[in-house]
Amino acid sequence: MSDIKWLPDGQKMFEKLMAAVPEPMREPIRPKLLQMLAGKAAGQPVSGELVKKFVDEDLPEPQRSALMAALGMKPAGAAATPPPAAAAGWEGKAEMMFERMLQEVPDMMREVFRGKLMAIANQKAAGGPIKEEHITAIVKEIVPDPFKTNILKAYATMGDVDISKVEDIIAKHPGGDENLIAILHDVQAQYGYLPREALILISQKKNIFLSKLYRLATTYKAFTLDKPKKNVVTICTGSGCHVCGGSELLKKVEAAVSGDGADVTLEKVRCLGCCDLAPAVMINGQLYSGEEARAKLAEIL
Amino acid sequence: MKIQKPEDLTKVKTHGSQLLVPATVRITVGAATCGCAKGALKVIEALKHELKKQKVKADVVMVGCNGMCFAEPIVEVIKAGKPRITYGHVSVDRVADVVKSVKTGKVIEDLALLRYDEDKPAVCQEPLLYARGKVTAGYAKIKEYKKLDFFNKQLKLVSRNAGTISPERIEEYIARGGYAALAKALSNMTPQDVIDEVKASKLRGRGGAGFPTGIKWEACRTASGERKYVVCNGSEGDPEIAMHRSFLESDPHVVIEGMVLAGFAVGAQEGFIYLNDRYTLAYERVTAAIKQAEQIGLLGERIMGSPFSFTVKVKRGGGAYICGEETALLNALEGSFGEPRPRPPFPVQKGLFGMPTVVNNLETLANIPLIVLHGGKWFAKIGTSSSTGTKIVSLSGSVAQRCWVEIPMGTSVETIVTTFGKTNPKKVKAFQTGGPSGGILPAKALKVKLDYDALAKQGTLLGSGGLLVMDESTDMVDMARFFLDFFAEESCGKCVPCREGVKRLQEIVATFLDGRGTKEHLEVVKRMNEGMRDASFCALGKTAAAPLLSVMQHFPRELEKRMAQN
Ligand SMILES: Cc1cc2nc3c(=O)[nH]c(=O)nc-3n(C[C@H](O)[C@H](O)[C@H](O)COP(=O)(O)O)c2cc1C
Ligand code: FES
Numbered sequence: 001m002s003d004i005k006w007l008p009d010g011q012k013m014f015e016k017l018m019a020a021v022p023e024p025m026r027e028p029i030r031p032k033l034l035q036m037l038a039g040k041a042a043g044q045p046v047s048g049e050l051v052k053k054f055v056d057e058d059l060p061e062p063q064r065s066a067l068m069a070a071l072g073m074k075p076a077g078a079a080a081t082p083p084p085a086a087a088a089g090w091e092g093k094a095e096m097m098f099e100r101m102l103q104e105v106p107d108m109m110r111e112v113f114r115g116k117l118m119a120i121a122n123q124k125a126a127g128g129p130i131k132e133e134h135i136t137a138i139v140k141e142i143v144p145d146p147f148k149t150n151i152l153k154a155y156a157t158m159g160d161v162d163i164s165k166v167e168d169i170i171a172k173h174p175g176g177d178e179n180l181i182a183i184l185h186d187v188q189a190q191y192g193y194l195p196r197e198a199l200i201l202i203s204q205k206k207n208i209f210l211s212k213l214y215r216l217a218t219t220y221k222a223f224t225l226d227k228p229k230k231n232v233v234t235i236c237t238g239s240g241c242h243v244c245g246g247s248e249l250l251k252k253v254e255a256a257v258s259g260d261g262a263d264v265t266l267e268k269v270r271c272l273g274c275c276d277l278a279p280a281v282m283i284n285g286q287l288y289s290g291e292e293a294r295a296k297l298a299e300i301l
Numbered sequence: 302m303k304i305q306k307p308e309d310l311t312k313v314k315t316h317g318s319q320l321l322v323p324a325t326v327r328i329t330v331g332a333a334t335c336g337c338a339k340g341a342l343k344v345i346e347a348l349k350h351e352l353k354k355q356k357v358k359a360d361v362v363m364v365g366c367n368g369m370c371f372a373e374p375i376v377e378v379i380k381a382g383k384p385r386i387t388y389g390h391v392s393v394d395r396v397a398d399v400v401k402s403v404k405t406g407k408v409i410e411d412l413a414l415l416r417y418d419e420d421k422p423a424v425c426q427e428p429l430l431y432a433r434g435k436v437t438a439g440y441a442k443i444k445e446y447k448k449l450d451f452f453n454k455q456l457k458l459v460s461r462n463a464g465t466i467s468p469e470r471i472e473e474y475i476a477r478g479g480y481a482a483l484a485k486a487l488s489n490m491t492p493q494d495v496i497d498e499v500k501a502s503k504l505r506g507r508g509g510a511g512f513p514t515g516i517k518w519e520a521c522r523t524a525s526g527e528r529k530y531v532v533c534n535g536s537e538g539d540p541e542i543a544m545h546r547s548f549l550e551s552d553p554h555v556v557i558e559g560m561v562l563a564g565f566a567v568g569a570q571e572g573f574i575y576l577n578d579r580y581t582l583a584y585e586r587v588t589a590a591i592k593q594a595e596q597i598g599l600l601g602e603r604i605m606g607s608p609f610s611f612t613v614k615v616k617r618g619g620g621a622y623i624c625g626e627e628t629a630l631l632n633a634l635e636g637s638f639g640e641p642r643p644r645p646p647f648p649v650q651k652g653l654f655g656m657p658t659v660v661n662n663l664e665t666l667a668n669i670p671l672i673v674l675h676g677g678k679w680f681a682k683i684g685t686s687s688s689t690g691t692k693i694v695s696l697s698g699s700v701a702q703r704c705w706v707e708i709p710m711g712t713s714v715e716t717i718v719t720t721f722g723k724t725n726p727k728k729v730k731a732f733q734t735g736g737p738s739g740g741i742l743p744a745k746a747l748k749v750k751l752d753y754d755a756l757a758k759q760g761t762l763l764g765s766g767g768l769l770v771m772d773e774s775t776d777m778v779d780m781a782r783f784f785l786d787f788f789a790e791e792s793c794g795k796c797v798p799c800r801e802g803v804k805r806l807q808e809i810v811a812t813f814l815d816g817r818g819t820k821e822h823l824e825v826v827k828r829m830n831e832g833m834r835d836a837s838f839c840a841l842g843k844t845a846a847a848p849l850l851s852v853m854q855h856f857p858r859e860l861e862k863r864m865a866q867n
Contacts, residue, residue, distance in 0.1 A: 178616075178635050181619050185578070215638060219619070221578075221619070221620035223620075239541045239733075239737070243771055271539075273546045274543060275540075275541050276370035287337070
């Protein structure tokens with residue numbers, strides 16, 4: 001770094017440039033950029049203009065356009081062409097995968113990336129519809145880690161959940177943070193759990209850190225991040241039911257489902273709110289007690 | 302129709318009365334969670350089908366719970382001019398009999414629990430008159446509700462409508478004197494008048510701490526803030542109680558009316574009900590009730606033509622015991638994490654969104670309409686001198702009949718266990734009041750009266766009205782472990798004395814359960830309790846040792862049995 005002579009506006013422009021680089025990439029890539037920049041400057045002091053020139057001429061796409069946009073530069077020749085759409089449509093989950101890839105791009109640069117990536121995808125499709133493998137190829141070739149790993153991991157389970165309803169749910173609860181819990185409740189009611197894709201979407205739409213959503217989802221007991229199995233058994237271990245054998249029942253059922261093969265999610269709660277049924281059991285949303293509970297449990301275990 | 306002035310209530314009232322005491326037939330089915338769990342919805346379906354089949358016309362109505370959860374599904378038949386008959390344990394295969402009895406006018410003796418010739422709650426100026434003329438022989442065989450201990454030892458004020466009216470018909474609530482208190486306050490009282498009545502009633506909060514409600518309201522009224530809020534604490538996090546659920550499923554309007562009155566008194570225009578996340582049916586019913594009240598002009602802009610406006614919103618909780626604590630609750634309402642806030646500033650000074658806020662327990666608020674309508678002095682005469690009014694108590698555990706009842710303050714635990722629980726006091730080994738933070742008392746304390754101060758003297762608390770009964774089969778050391786496990790799960794982890802203290806207490810109890818306890822361990826518990834009591838951030842940590850301490854005090858032998866033999 002010592003071999004760069006900075007002009008004040010050059011240093012400022014460079015920091016502006018760095019700020020536009022996604023955070024996890026920022027420090028790892030700094031030495032490389034500085035090295036490239038030093039080469040460009042060839043011993044001359046670096047001005048703001050030179051930094052811009054460097055971005056325009058030396059960086060690869062799509063980073064080039066994205067950073068140019070972030071620095072407020074007009075890409076040469078980018079005369080207001082609308083971002084290209086999929087020239088011949090999509091195939092399979094390709095569009096969903098494309099959007100998922102874009103989720104990893106910081107807001108500020110997302111639209112530029114969209115245009116560039118779309119162009120590459122069209123190129124790969126060579127006149128035909130864009131296929132899943134085209135998108136996967138783009139991720140593998142262009143996207144740096146850690147985003148690459150994240151995206152590929154997400155692709156592995158993609159399509160198991162259709163998050164199209166989440167947008168409606170979010171729209172139903174305008175306003176700020178005070179409605180987050182209501183949104184999470186509705187999402188959970190829709191899917192039976194909180195799919196990661198849904199949380200990401202909420203985080204983007206509501207401009208909330210994903211980490212905050214995860215904290216809400218994990219500190220409050222109403223929510224679960226795991227997809228429930230076919231049967232959901234909830235056993236009450238509130239004090240009213242504990243005294244009447246709830247905890248023993250829980251142990252028994254726990255033992256029964258611990259082996260493989262039982263398609264059962266077992267939950268325990270502190271009071272189901274119907275202590276007269278003690279020990280109370282809820283099976284797939286329906287309350288049972290006594291003989292009836294035993295029969296129903298025997299049926300699914 | 303829209304109610305534009307207080308007098309308009311009368312018209313709605315007439316309509317409601319016609320529904321409650323019909324010119325033809327009304328059949329009600331108890332369809333709160335307790336009823337639904339025992340098949341009430343199937344009973345309703347079967348009823349509708351059977352009525353068609355037998356060509357009988359009747360108004361089939363879903364009502365809430367009258368406290369007799371043990372007898373669900375409960376079906377009531379009201380035939381014009383005849384007593385109202387309550388049938389218990391009505392399974393689907395008995396529905397045809399019920400419909401037949403409507404046709405023939407013959408009572409089904411083996412199902413009938415009781416009858417009402419008239420329903421006259423303690424404070425209702427207009428009782429519901431069912432039977433006209435002499436009650437005929439068939440009916441006379443069935444006991445009248447007033448003669449049953451289950452009813453005559455109760456004093457149903459707050460719960461006067463539960464199980465009688467439809468939670469989905471605002472007319473029926475109004476017919477029972479609903480919203481009359483609001484009409485009175487809006488037309489003849491100033492906010493200060495309302496506060497004065499509440500102060501005169503000596504009503505104390507039903508959420509646990511027993512703080513005088515009137516004083517809380519006055520503090521909120523005088524606090525300065527751009528906006529103010531009323532928050533109804535329907536978190537009901539204590540295990541073993543479910544009155545709030547039952548309440549909102551049976552008579553949601555009484556809570557709404559209480560909130561509007563609170564808003565009027567303290568100068569708030571917005572109210573929130575924070576509801577336990579598991580109460581889905583209650584959520585649906587109270588949401589529907591709010592909509593009805595809005596449609597008819599009892600919520601919203603310029604209520605009953607007065608300058609006062611008020612809205613109520615329901616917010617479901619996320620499921621955390623600590624969110625019952627008022628400041629943690631406010632955090633949860635704001636969409637944040639359920640951790641308590643430092644106090645002061647108290648919520649009445651800086652509460653929801655930083656504005657002065659009254660947080661009241663749901664039952665506290667349900668008492669307000671009666672106080673406003675009948676006066677604070679009237680209310681102060683009920684119960685004991687330091688604990689006025691009634692208390693809803695939820696009876697659970699080792700009793701023959703698990704139920705909830707409303708009793709005047711000062712009723713003894715023994716009365717509750719024998720009369721309502723139908724359990725011989727000799728079979729009782731121990732009982733606990735006040736939920737997890739309450740003390741576990743031995744059977745010899747059964748005579749204690751339910752009253753804030755009497756229970757405090759015994760080292761426990763009234764809390765939110767749970768009464769858990771344990772019999773000989775219950776191991777007291779295991780109970781201590783149970784409650785510590787509960788606190789370990791529910792501690793929010795914000796402060797060290799609570800988070801770590803509970804863990805260490807758990808370890809100590811575990812050594813006893815392994816038969817390795819020592820006297821020194823018990824000394825450590827006492828010292829730790831002092832630290833937790835003085836240094837915990839909120840009452841959860843301050844009281845977490847209570848169940849263990851009470852076992853040490855009242856059941857020392859059970860611990861000694863598990864000490865290391867040396
Ligand atoms: C750990 C903890 C849990 C509580 N849970 C509840 C609850 O479930 N319901 C409730 O009304 N109050 C609960 N409270 C009491 C509230 O903090 C508060 O005192 C009450 O809502 C005030 O209303 P009141 O004056 O009408 O009683 C709890 C307090 C603590 C410390
Ligand atoms: S304690 Fe189990 S339902 Fe209440």
